[in-house]
Structure formats: C-alpha cells, structure tokens
Amino acid sequence: MKKIGFTTTIPVEIVFASKNIPVDLNNVFITSKSPYKFLEYAEDDGLPRNTCNWIKGIYTAVMKSSVDEVIAVTQGDCSNTHALMELFENAGVKVHPFGYPFGLDDGYEYLRNEILNLCKGLDVDFDEVLEYKDRIDIIRKKLRHLDKLTVQGKISGFENHIWLVTSTDFNGDFIKYENELDKFIKEAEKRSNTGKKVRLGFIGVPTIFDDIYQFVESKGASVVFNEVQRQFSIPSTSDDFIQRYIDYTYPYDIFKRVADIKTQIVERKIDGIIHYVQSFCYRQIQDVIIKKSLDIPVITIEGNDPGNVDARTKIRLESFIEMLCERKNG
Amino acid sequence: MVDLGIDLGSRFVKVGLKSGDNIEFKLYDTVTFYRDFVKREGENIKINFDFLDTNAGRVVATGYGRNVLSFANAEIISEIKAHFKGAKVQTGCDNFTLIDLGGQDSKVIKVVNGFIEDFIMNDKCAASTGRFLENAANILKMQLSDIASSVDNPVKLNSTCAIFSESEIIGKIAEGADFRDIAAGVCESVAKRIAPLVKRLKSERYFISGGVGSIYSIRYFLEKEIGQSIEPLKNCQFNGCIGCLNY
Numbered sequence: 001m002k003k004i005g006f007t008t009t010i011p012v013e014i015v016f017a018s019k020n021i022p023v024d025l026n027n028v029f030i031t032s033k034s035p036y037k038f039l040e041y042a043e044d045d046g047l048p049r050n051t052c053n054w055i056k057g058i059y060t061a062v063m064k065s066s067v068d069e070v071i072a073v074t075q076g077d078c079s080n081t082h083a084l085m086e087l088f089e090n091a092g093v094k095v096h097p098f099g100y101p102f103g104l105d106d107g108y109e110y111l112r113n114e115i116l117n118l119c120k121g122l123d124v125d126f127d128e129v130l131e132y133k134d135r136i137d138i139i140r141k142k143l144r145h146l147d148k149l150t151v152q153g154k155i156s157g158f159e160n161h162i163w164l165v166t167s168t169d170f171n172g173d174f175i176k177y178e179n180e181l182d183k184f185i186k187e188a189e190k191r192s193n194t195g196k197k198v199r200l201g202f203i204g205v206p207t208i209f210d211d212i213y214q215f216v217e218s219k220g221a222s223v224v225f226n227e228v229q230r231q232f233s234i235p236s237t238s239d240d241f242i243q244r245y246i247d248y249t250y251p252y253d254i255f256k257r258v259a260d261i262k263t264q265i266v267e268r269k270i271d272g273i274i275h276y277v278q279s280f281c282y283r284q285i286q287d288v289i290i291k292k293s294l295d296i297p298v299i300t301i302e303g304n305d306p307g308n309v310d311a312r313t314k315i316r317l318e319s320f321i322e323m324l325c326e327r328k329n330g
Numbered sequence: 331m332v333d334l335g336i337d338l339g340s341r342f343v344k345v346g347l348k349s350g351d352n353i354e355f356k357l358y359d360t361v362t363f364y365r366d367f368v369k370r371e372g373e374n375i376k377i378n379f380d381f382l383d384t385n386a387g388r389v390v391a392t393g394y395g396r397n398v399l400s401f402a403n404a405e406i407i408s409e410i411k412a413h414f415k416g417a418k419v420q421t422g423c424d425n426f427t428l429i430d431l432g433g434q435d436s437k438v439i440k441v442v443n444g445f446i447e448d449f450i451m452n453d454k455c456a457a458s459t460g461r462f463l464e465n466a467a468n469i470l471k472m473q474l475s476d477i478a479s480s481v482d483n484p485v486k487l488n489s490t491c492a493i494f495s496e497s498e499i500i501g502k503i504a505e506g507a508d509f510r511d512i513a514a515g516v517c518e519s520v521a522k523r524i525a526p527l528v529k530r531l532k533s534e535r536y537f538i539s540g541g542v543g544s545i546y547s548i549r550y551f552l553e554k555e556i557g558q559s560i561e562p563l564k565n566c567q568f569n570g571c572i573g574c575l576n577y
C-alpha cells in the first residue's frame with residue numbers, strides 16, 4: 001500500500017480503488033506542526049520567495065517523503081505545478097500528470113481520457129473505480145447534509161471548512177472519516193441555530209490563515225458558504241462519474257465559478273463575500289471579474305504566510321462586517 | 331465636563347473636545363501620547379485624562395489600535411465608521427466618496443443615500459501616505475508646506491516601494507533635477523497610487539480628509555488623475571474625531 005500524494009483535488013475514488021492511500025499534499029503542509037519550516041526548507045532548496053507558499057508547502061511535503069508517488073494536476077490549477085512536477089521527477093519521485101480540460105469543446109472526452117490514463121498509471125480497472133464511487137457517494141451525501149446544516153446555522157464556517165477541505169482525501173481512510181462525520185453530524189443536529197445577523201461567504205482558494213473564521217464569526221457574522229471547499233467535496237449529484245468532475249467548478253474558467261457563486265448567494269441568503277486570494281497566485285487577477293459579476297459587497301483579503309490574521313486585515317474585515325450590518329438594518 | 335472623540339493614528343493622536351456646541355481640537359505625537367496618557371491599571375488599559383482641565387464625559391475612540399488595544403474607559407468604533415460619520419456631519423451630504431489620507435493609511439469610502447456602500451483601504455503598502463511624504467521631505471530637506479505647493483514640472487518617479495523611492499529621489503538629485511520638481515513628482519506619485527482606488531468607487535462628489543488631504547499639491551494631481559474636483563473637509567485632519575463625537 002503506497003501513499004499517493006496529489007497537488008489539488010483529483011478523482012480520489014481512483015486512488016482508493018487502487019488500494020493505495022490518497023494524501024492531499026496541501027493538508028500535509030498546513031496541518032503540520034510548523035508550516036513555516038516547510039517554507040524555509042523549500043526556499044533553502046532555491047524556490048523563489050515570490051512564489052505562492054502553498055506550492056512551497058507541497059514541494060517540502062513531497063521532498064520530505066510524506067508520499068511515495070505524486071499525482072500532479074498540471075492543467076486546471078496552478079501552472080507552477082508543471083515546474084514542481086519537473087523538480088519531483090528530477091528527485092526520482094514517480095509522478096502521474098493529470099489535467100482538467102480548459103476551453104475544449106470536447107471537455108468530456110478529454111477528462112475521460114485523463115481519468116482512464118490515471119487508472120492505468122495506478123493499475124486499476126475503471127469498473128472498480130465505479131464500485132468505490134457508489135461507496136463514497138454515501139459519504140458525499142452526508143457532506144451535502146453537513147453543508148445544509150451550516151446554512152441553517154448549526155455548524156460554524158470553520159467546521160464546514162475543515163470537513164469539506166479534508167474530503168479531498170478523506171484523511172486517507174474514508175471509513176474512519178465517515179464514522180467521525182456521523183458522530184459530528186449527530187451532535188450538530190442537536191445544536192440550536194447560532195446564526196448571526198450577517199451572513200458571509202468565503203470564495204477563492206482556502207485561506208492560509210488559521211484564525212480568520214474565528215475572527216469573522218466573533219464579530220457578529222456567520223460564514224454560511226465555503227465556495228472552493230464545497231467544490232472539493234464534489235457536490236454534483238450526477239450519476240455519471242466523469243460528468244461529476246466536469247460539473248466540479250474549481251479547475252475550470254472563472255465564469256463557471258461565478259455562476260455557482262451567484263446561485264449560492266441567493267440560496268444561502270448571503271449578505272457579503274470575502275474573496276480570499278493567495279499572494280503570487282494567478283487567481284488574484286480573477287478578482288476583477290468577480291467584483292464586476294457579483295452584485296453584493298465583496299472584500300478581497302490577501303494572505304501569504306500561515307498563522308494569524310494581521311491587524312490591518314482585521315480592521316478591514318471588521319469594517320466590512322459593520323458596513324453589512326448597517327446596510328441590513330437600513 | 332467634556333465629551334471626547336479620539337482618533338489614534340499612526341503618527342498623530344487627534345483629540346476633539348466637545349462642550350455644548352463648542353469643539354476644540356488637540357494634536358499629539360502618537361508615541362508621546364501613549365507614553366504620557368495611556369496607563370495600565372491591573373488587567374485594563376486606560377486613557378489617563380490628565381491632559382484635560384475638566385472631567386471626561388462620553389469617550390469614543392477610533393484608530394489603528396482598535397483590534398490591538400481596547401481601552402476600559404473608552405467606547406471604540408472602527409475607522410471606516412468614524413471617518414464616514416465625520417464626513418457626513420461636516421458636509422451634510424448623503425452621496426459622496428471620501429478619500430482619507432493619513433499617516434500610514436489610505437481609505438476610500440463610498441456613501442450612497444447616507445450609508446456606506448463600499449470602501450477600500452491600503453493593506454500592503456504605505457507608499458501613498460503621510461509617512462512617505464515626510465520621508466521625501468527629509469531627503470529633500472524641504473518643509474512639508476513647500477512640498478504642498480509644488481505642482482510644476484513633476485519629475486517622474488517609478489518606484490512602487492516607499493523605501494526604494496528614497497534611493498530614486500536621491501538618484502534624481504544626483505542627476506541635477508530641481509528640488510521643487512522632485513517634490514512635485516513625489517506628490518504626483520502619491521496621487522497616481524491613490525487614483526485607481528478612487529476610480530473604483532466613483533461618485534458625483536469627492537471629499538478629502540486626513541493630514542495628507544490638506545496638502546494642496548496632492549489634491550491638484552489627484553483631481554487631474556480622476557478628472558473631477560475634490561473638496562477638502564473643513565477640519566481635514568480631525569474628521570475621525572468629529573465622527574467619534576457624533577456617534
């Protein structure tokens with residue numbers, strides 16, 4: 001049984017079907033005791049200071065032998081992964097490239113080929129993958145329920161973030177994950193509605209700050225939507241395994257994401273959006289389109305290093321929440 | 331007894347003292363203010379009102395310290411709220427964009443129908459603020475008042491960093507550029523950094539506040555950038571404390 005790392009969400013059912021352990025490399029980095037050390041290690045090896053820290057974290061996670069092989073998403077996510085893949089190959093790590101189709105008319109066929117290639121690379125039959133799909137679908141359904149409880153104010157934005165973000169690899173063991181999820185949902189269902197007056201959504205890549213949810217929720221707001229984390233949990237209910245990963249908005253163009261965000265703003269009655277962007281990430285540019293496309297207030301928060309939210313960002317967030325409160329109260 | 335509105339800025343602490351209809355303003359160096367008038371009493375941090383001739387009534391404060399410090403004897407409101415309220419009270423307007431340029435902060439607040447519609451604050455760089463102008467004045471060995479009237483032949487400055495721009499200014503001096511032209515260039519570069527923020531929050535009417543807001547040449551270049559006139563608030567530097575006094 002090998003540990004198969006991946007750089008961003010991939011059809012994890014394939015890894016489970018191959019009887020290996022999936023490992024989201026982002027989670028290895030951010031949940032480590034000292035994420036800073038991961039960054040220092042990568043910079044000591046020559047990775048540029050002005051490169052996204054998630055990339056450096058992934059680099060160190062692999063170089064420190066957290067995994068045996070790597071699935072590198074070379075299309076549909078950060079283009080820096082191309083260079084990372086080369087570094088890994090150079091270091092003798094086995095790499096499986098995987099790409100999501102971008103701007104292709106026959107996106108479905110493209111993705112189908114990528115999925116079949118990955119099956120081949122991991123030596124697994126596609127029919128076996130579909131068996132795992134049916135099993136994991138039970139958990140995905142529970143995650144959709146968890147997300148609903150968040151909208152109802154029974155689960156905090158941070159709890160929602162943690163459960164959805166870890167569903168990329170189910171912490172390597174979906175049975176254990178499901179047991180813990182069952183326990184959590186049972187407890188949460190008994191909670192009374194803790195919803196606050198201002199309802200916020202987080203969009204963009206998951207934040208590198210470790211206390212931003214706590215800060216925002218301590219200022220009288222509820223986070224009722226985690227855009228990308230929700231996508232990481234693959235919310236599409238399509239029976240078609242390939243179509244499901246076509247419906248998954250994160251690796252495709254911004255317009256698909258905007259359409260999803262707009263629907264959720266209405267359904268979840270969201271008052272304001274926090275657009276989190278990572279320093280040196282190309283996704284920052286998309287902020288222009290996001291601000292133009294959404295008709296509720298959007299504040300853009302940029303983060304670089306792991307750790308607490310800085311005082312200036314706190315001032316901006318707090319003022320944003322105050323502004324929304326006043327608008328809501330008329 | 332007086333009511334107090336206190337704006338704890340990074341360079342200056344501005345205090346408004348209100349008794350009846352009369353408001354008096356005082357300006358303190360920030361570090362001196364904290365040294366002389368902020369005291370720890372057990373678990374609490376309190377403002378010591380020894381600088382008053384009378385007793386303090388209601389005290390409302392704002393400023394950078396909001397999330398760092400909480401005073402046991404003052405109500406704290408956010409800077410955006412304070413500056414919005416100050417501008418609303420001072421102008422009597424319900425629809426405008428306020429540009430507040432302080433010691434290290436730049437804020438642009440759009441107000442529609444008497445409510446804050448949107449706002450932008452600088453977050454990573456202070457190259458468009460008072461501290462930047464003070465540094466430039468020190469290098470040029472000019473008074474801020476002389477810089478404030480320099481608008482002709484601005485020398486182009488390219489640096490996007492407050493510190494690197496110091497070496498760029500020295501480079502221009504070495505090239506033999508006129509000091510007043512460099513001063514005009516400094517003001518133009520400040521305006522160019524602020525303009526994109528202002529353009530994102532367009533309004534029919536623009537007001538400007540903060541220490542830097544009172545500088546004519548900054549206003550001159552900013553008006554050129556946005557193509558509209560900008561009206562300085564009457565008590566430019568004390569707008570935050572007026573906002574506090576009216577909360």
